[in-house]
Amino acid sequence: MRDVLPLREPAPPDGTMGEPRARGRFGEYGGRYAPESLVEACREVDEAFREAWADPGFRGALARLLAVHAGRPTPLTPAHRLSEALGVRLYLKREDLTHTGSHKINNVLGQALLATRMGRRRLIAETGAGQHGVATATAAALLGLEATVFMGERDIERQALNVFRMRMLGAEVVPVTTGSRTLKDATSEAMRHWVGVTGDSHYCIGSVVGPDPYPWMVREFQRIIGDEARGQCAAELRTGVPDYVVACVGGGSNAAGTFAGFADTRARLVGVEAEGGAGAARGRLGVMHGCRSLFLQDDDGQIVQAHSIAAGLDYPGVGPEHAHLRDLGRARYVTVTDEEAAGAAVRLARTEGILPALESAHALAWVIRAAGDGELPAGSTVLMTLSGRGDKDVSTLKELL
Numbered sequence: 001m002r003d004v005l006p007l008r009e010p011a012p013p014d015g016t017m018g019e020p021r022a023r024g025r026f027g028e029y030g031g032r033y034a035p036e037s038l039v040e041a042c043r044e045v046d047e048a049f050r051e052a053w054a055d056p057g058f059r060g061a062l063a064r065l066l067a068v069h070a071g072r073p074t075p076l077t078p079a080h081r082l083s084e085a086l087g088v089r090l091y092l093k094r095e096d097l098t099h100t101g102s103h104k105i106n107n108v109l110g111q112a113l114l115a116t117r118m119g120r121r122r123l124i125a126e127t128g129a130g131q132h133g134v135a136t137a138t139a140a141a142l143l144g145l146e147a148t149v150f151m152g153e154r155d156i157e158r159q160a161l162n163v164f165r166m167r168m169l170g171a172e173v174v175p176v177t178t179g180s181r182t183l184k185d186a187t188s189e190a191m192r193h194w195v196g197v198t199g200d201s202h203y204c205i206g207s208v209v210g211p212d213p214y215p216w217m218v219r220e221f222q223r224i225i226g227d228e229a230r231g232q233c234a235a236e237l238r239t240g241v242p243d244y245v246v247a248c249v250g251g252g253s254n255a256a257g258t259f260a261g262f263a264d265t266r267a268r269l270v271g272v273e274a275e276g277g278a279g280a281a282r283g284r285l286g287v288m289h290g291c292r293s294l295f296l297q298d299d300d301g302q303i304v305q306a307h308s309i310a311a312g313l314d315y316p317g318v319g320p321e322h323a324h325l326r327d328l329g330r331a332r333y334v335t336v337t338d339e340e341a342a343g344a345a346v347r348l349a350r351t352e353g354i355l356p357a358l359e360s361a362h363a364l365a366w367v368i369r370a371a372g373d374g375e376l377p378a379g380s381t382v383l384m385t386l387s388g389r390g391d392k393d394v395s396t397l398k399e400l401l
């Protein structure tokens with residue numbers, strides 16, 4: 001089951017991917033559904049972020065951290081051999097080359113810097129596979145903050161290496177024993193914990209989800225991906241702008257950051273979800289973790305557990321702005337299977353010498369499929385965000401090879 005490309009190219013709608021409307025609304029999605037004490041805390045984050053984002057001093061300090069600590073700008077790599085085999089021109093935005101190995105560092109450095117500006121001395125975070133937890137622990141260590149990371153007990157068992165990395169970086173890892181003992185429960189627990197400590201702690205959410213201002217703020221911290229890529233495409237491509245812009249979607253932060261750089265162009269935006277975590281492609285309207293968006297639900301409206309070979313895509317919902325972009329027809333959302341993603345990871349390794357994260361391999365799997373069945377016209381230029389490196393996935397891949 002596959003939806004068809006729109007016949008006409010979407011015109012660049014004015015203001016798409018600008019600021020959300022009042023109370024953090026993206027169309028009918030978003031908002032701030034939280035207990036009163038958290039609504040107040042979110043209001044403070046919102047105010048501090050608006051001020052900081054308008055302050056060249058803050059922007060400069062963040063840009064410097066991203067350069068000297070995280071290794072930005074990341075390169076745009078033409079995938080020569082794979083492009084030739086596919087009959088398209090594929091360019092990879094290399095977030096895998098950042099410090100800690102994924103785009104998550106862009107967001108946590110922004111939020112950690114904001115937390116210090118707000119006078120907070122501790123970061124709270126949730127984590128699934130541990131990637132966001134490690135990034136948060138890293139930013140906390142760098143800026144002299146404490147870090148408390150909530151993680152489902154099941155994930156702690158599955159991700160021993162990342163648990164060790166977080167502890168090595170000085171973070172406290174708190175096991176969550178409720179519900180399915182995975183990311184969804186860790187997020188609920190982190191929010192509950194924040195209620196009691198909003199005065200001295202900042203909740204550092206890892207994707208474009210949660211109550212306003214997080215979906216907007218996290219997208220703004222991730223738009224460095226799209227902004228850099230826009231400039232690099234202008235220098236590299238004859239047309240200046242690629243025909244397609246593709247990224248994988250868990251909560252949707254690397255995709256939102258990438259799309260933000262191209263929202264005002266004629267590039268077609270494609271978000272690729274895991275078959276078992278397709279919040280944008282198959283979710284229904286609901287409210288979870290402080291925000292109204294699309295979530296996988298059963299007939300009673302209960303949130304369904306997501307399943308993906310890629311831990312970072314194992315989230316049953318999607319950020320509210322993606323739900324809105326889908327409704328507008330500005331972006332489309334497709335799914336690929338575990339097998340397609342694993343195959344794409346191996347193919348990139350063997351044609352380009354790059355071992356991608358299994359999350360990123362989902363985006364590539366769609367490019368490979370779409371080039372193969374003619375959905376991507378021959379000769380198309382494709383920008384794909386390679387959100388992270390694959391070292392963390394070797395034991396998963398070992399079982400499949």
Ligand SMILES: *Cc1c(COP(=O)(O)O)cnc(C)c1O
Nearest residue numbers: 250251252253254312359387388
């Ligand atoms: C966490 C993660 C993702 C998914 O998160 P988004 O918010 O959808 O970007 C994708 N790729 C990698 C490498 C990740 O670590």
